[in-house]
Amino acid sequence: xxKGKNILLTGADGGMGRxxxxxxxxxxxxxxxxxxxxxxxxxxxxxGLARENxxxxxxxxxxxxxxxxxxxxxxxxxxxxxxxxxxxxNAGILREGMLQAMPIADARLLFEVNFFAxxxxxQYITRLMMRQPNGGAVVNMSSMAAFDGVAGExxxxxxKAALAAMSKSLAKELGRFKIRVNCIAPGVTETPLISQMSExxxxxxxxxxxxxxLGRPEDIANMAAFxxxxxxxxxxxxxxxxxxxxx
Amino acid sequence: xxxxxxxxxAFMDAFSIDAxxxxxxxxxxxxxxxSVGHMGLVAQLEEQFxxxxxxxxxxxxxxxxxxxxxxxxxxxxDFSA
Numbered sequence: 558x559x560k561g562k563n564i565l566l567t568g569a570d571g572g573m574g575r576x577x578x579x580x581x582x583x584x585x586x587x588x589x590x591x592x593x594x595x596x597x598x599x600x601x602x603x604x605g606l607a608r609e610n611x612x613x614x615x616x617x618x619x620x621x622x623x624x625x626x627x628x629x630x631x632x633x634x635x636x637x638x639x640x641x642x643x644x645x646x647n648a649g650i651l652r653e654g655m656l657q658a659m660p661i662a663d664a665r666l667l668f669e670v671n672f673f674a675x676x677x678x679x680q681y682i683t684r685l686m687m688r689q690p691n692g693g694a695v696v697n698m699s700s701m702a703a704f705d706g707v708a709g710e711x712x713x714x715x716x717k718a719a720l721a722a723m724s725k726s727l728a729k730e731l732g733r734f735k736i737r738v739n740c741i742a743p744g745v746t747e748t749p750l751i752s753q754m755s756e757x758x759x760x761x762x763x764x765x766x767x768x769x770x771l772g773r774p775e776d777i778a779n780m781a782a783f784x785x786x787x788x789x790x791x792x793x794x795x796x797x798x799x800x801x802x803x804x
Numbered sequence: 805x806x807x808x809x810x811x812x813x814a815f816m817d818a819f820s821i822d823a824x825x826x827x828x829x830x831x832x833x834x835x836x837x838x839s840v841g842h843m844g845l846v847a848q849l850e851e852q853f854x855x856x857x858x859x860x861x862x863x864x865x866x867x868x869x870x871x872x873x874x875x876x877x878x879x880x881x882d883f884s885a
Contacts, residue, residue, distance in 0.1 A: 632856055680859060688847045733840070 558786040560585030563639050565682065567591040567621065567674070568648025570599035572748025573698070576774030577647060578614065580782045582606040588614045589634055591648065593621070621648055621674035622666070631681040640689050643785040644682045646675035646697045646720075651750055653709040664712045671716035672723075679727060683736055692735025694785045697724050698777075699740040701800055717742075721796050728794030737793035739784045744800025746772035767802030806885045807853075811872055814848035831866040855879045 564581055568574045569590035581588055583606070590603060600616050607614040617633070619626040634641065650670045652663045675697055686693035699721040701707070702714035721740045728738040745751060745762040751771075754762075763771055780799045783789055805813070815826035819836040831837055837845070846862055849855070853875065857865075861878060865871045875881040 628856060635856070681856065684843070684847070684850075687843060688851075 558584040558782055558788065559643075561587075562642035562785065563587045563589070564643035564645060564785060565589045565591070565634065565641060565678075566645045566647055567678070569603070569616075570596045571648070572750065573743075573746065573774050573777055574647050575599065575602065576778040577645060577781055578603055579606055580775065580778035581785070582610045582612050582614060584782050584786070585610065585612060586643070586782075586785070587612045589617055590614055591617050591619060591621070591630070593648075594618060622669045624677060627674065627677050628681065631678070631685075635685060640691075640693075641682055641685050642689075642691070642693050644678060644693070644695045645781055645785070646678060646695070647781075648674065649698060649717075651710070651713050651753070653713070653753065655709065656711045659712060667712050667716050668719075671713070672719050675720055676723065679723075679738075683727070683731055683734075686736050687731070687734045690735075692731075692737070694789070695724070695727075695736065695738040696781050696784045697721070697738070697740045699724075699742045699796055701742050701744050701798065701803065704742060704796075704798075705803070724796070725794050732793060737784075737789070739789075739793060740796040741777060741780050741784070742796050742798045742800070743777045744772050744798070744803055746774060746777060748774055765804045766800065767804070770801060772799060772801060807881055807883050808872075808885075810852045811849070811875065811881075811883070812868075814845065814852050815868060818845040818848045827868055829868045849875070853879065853881055855881075 559581055564586045566577055566588055569578050570592045578590060592599060595618060603614040617630050619630045648670060650667060652667055679695060697720050700717040702710045703718035703721055707714060724738045724740045731738060763769060777799050780797060812823050812826050815829060816823060819834060819841060846857055850857060861874055864874060872883060876883055
């Protein structure tokens with residue numbers, strides 16, 4: 558599905574990121590994978606996938622709150638003189654709590670990682686995609702919190718709503734350059750992020766889906782792979798919910 | 805090709821114009837230099853000089869002369885030769 562495509566994936570060593578690394582590699586994509594700090598366990602995992610699937614996977618350590626580091630990473634990719642077919646803004650952080658009790662520094666950090674880092678990466682990467690005859694595809698990770706609202710996730714939801722809104726308008730700006738921009742809004746998914754949630758809440762979330770289960774990282778990764786692929790060549794400006802059907 | 809020639813060539817390639825037209829050109833002076841053409845010019849300059857321009861500089865790039873001055877002062881492009 559992604560054979561020969563070169564893709565930049567952020568937040569590659571988290572729960573969702575690992576599943577995406579696997580899904581994209583198995584689909585034949587070469588990957589630049591962003592991690593925030595050296596992670597030998599993930600790098601070993603990624604290199605195993607690369608060997609098994611005959612692709613290359615290049616870890617890139619850079620901090621998504623550091624604008625200069627983001628720019629340097631893009632410059633490094635550009636110096637390889639390879640097409641960049643896909644960008645997946647997967648990295649994200651969650652800070653829960655009542656709005657009244659949320660330090661504004663936490664709110665700013667949420668926007669820094671969940672909105673401004675994708676903003677900056679899209680600025681740079683889509684500029685490179687514009688020069689390619691076949692454009693490219695961007696996939697951003699939004700959240701059901703952006704659309705349904707989740708108590709305790711007011712700012713997190715706002716960052717994800719902002720990302721979805723930016724994606725919609727950007728899709729309109731870049732359609733003429735054959736660049737597609739889409740979002741995925743996952744439901745509650747079994748990643749380390751949900752370790753902060755009580756079993757009671759998780760049981761309620763399970764019961765609230767038509768399918769009676771939480772999402773698996775592979776569910777989200779498979780949708781991302783599809784949106785990056787040519788099979789989705791007429792899909793842009795959309796936010797696709799991958800949530801098991803929520804009541 | 806020296807850097808001045810490369811710089812002029814970027815304008816010529818971006819807008820399909822001759823060198824003389826390029827050297828006095830200002831933003832939106834010709835139909836080709838609209839907002840879309842502008843990004844095409846940025847692409848040409850970035851490729852020619854191996855740089856990545858800051859968004860503020862992309863906005864400020866509003867003439868041949870201004871771009872040349874910016875590339876020299878902010879991106880270390882030497883136009884003395």
